[in-house]
Amino acid sequence: MTAPDQAPEDQPEQEPTASDLLGAALGSAARRAGLDPAAEASTGHVVWHAMGGWRGILESVLPGLVFIVVYTLTIDPESGDGDLWLSLGLSVGIAAVFTVVRLIARQPITAAVGGLVAAGVAAAFAAFTGEASNNFIPGFVTNALYGSAFLISALVGWSLIGLAVGFLMGEGTAWRRDKRKRRAFFWLAIAWAGLFAARLLVQLPLYFADNVTALGTLKLIMGLPLFAPLVAVTWLAVRALYPRAAE
Structure with missing residues (x-):
């Protein structure tokens, strides 16, 4: 006896593809960071x-700034080395204070914990090797990855x-069939890859030269000051591709 045809609503749902899962993960992260093209927000607000x-x-x-300032101020003219343990202790301590403050205020601690973990791992590299430059x-x-x-x-x-924008705008991977969007997303990804590559090209020579002060200073300069403008460019480009959503 032939089984009755299955009703459309009873048919099994299609399994999400790898691109769907990755897009959802990236889109969710972008939304938590305030980078949702469908939201009504100014460019300045989004970047901030x-x-x-x-x-x-x-x-x-602050943790990185304290490390480089303390290390530079405590450099011994004879050895050319600063007080590594004091620099690391204050850097990690400040990151821990930020985390505790967020816990006390019952605020989201993801960013603070991430900063604490990053400071702790970096300090471990420097502490175990005795080389301040290994803190970087x-x-x-991270930049290479x-x-x-x-x-x-x-x-x-x-x-x-x-992938992230496709998830946020509810079109999945349909953007790949639009040459304009595909070209824009290609160059935006290249721009972000260029940012991370530039950091490595500038900072690695200083690492091998063991110039801790210059390395720490340039790391700070090439951090948020370059991150913020690229976020703004990405935001404006995406809004231009989805004008109806922007309105």
């Missing part, structure tokens, strides 16, 4: 939110920017 406001900026900049190794690895991911995604035609 992406940086986390004053608290986010301090959590991102985790940053090099992010830069490679953006570059590869652009070259294979699956821009990470496009």
Whole structure:
């Protein structure tokens, strides 16, 4: 006896593809950072939110700034080395204070915990080797991974920017059939890959030269000051591609 035809609503749902899952993950992260093209927000507000406001900026900049300032001020003229343990202790301590303050205020602690973990891992590299310059190794690895991911995604035609925006705008991977969107997302991914590559090209020579002061200073300069304008460019480009959503 033949089984009755299955009703459309009873048919099994299609399994999400890898691009769907990746787009959802990237889109969710972008939305939490305030980068939702469908939201009504000015470019300035979006960039400020992406940086986390004053608290986010301090959590991102202050630990590294304290490390490089203390290390530079305590450099021994004879050995040429600064007080590594004091620099690391104050840097990690400040990151821990930010985390505790957020816990006490019952605020989201993701950014603060991320900063604390980053400071702790970087300090571990420097402490175990006794070399202050090794404090920057985790940053090099992060830039290399992010830069490679953006570059590869652009070259294979699956821009990470496009995947995130496709999820946020509810069109999935349909943007790949639009030449204008595909071209824009390609160049946006290349721009982000270029940012991470530039950091490595400028900072790695200073690392191998063991110039800790210059390395730490340029790391700060090439951090938020370059991140913020690229966020603004990305936001404006995406809004131009989706004018109805912007309205």
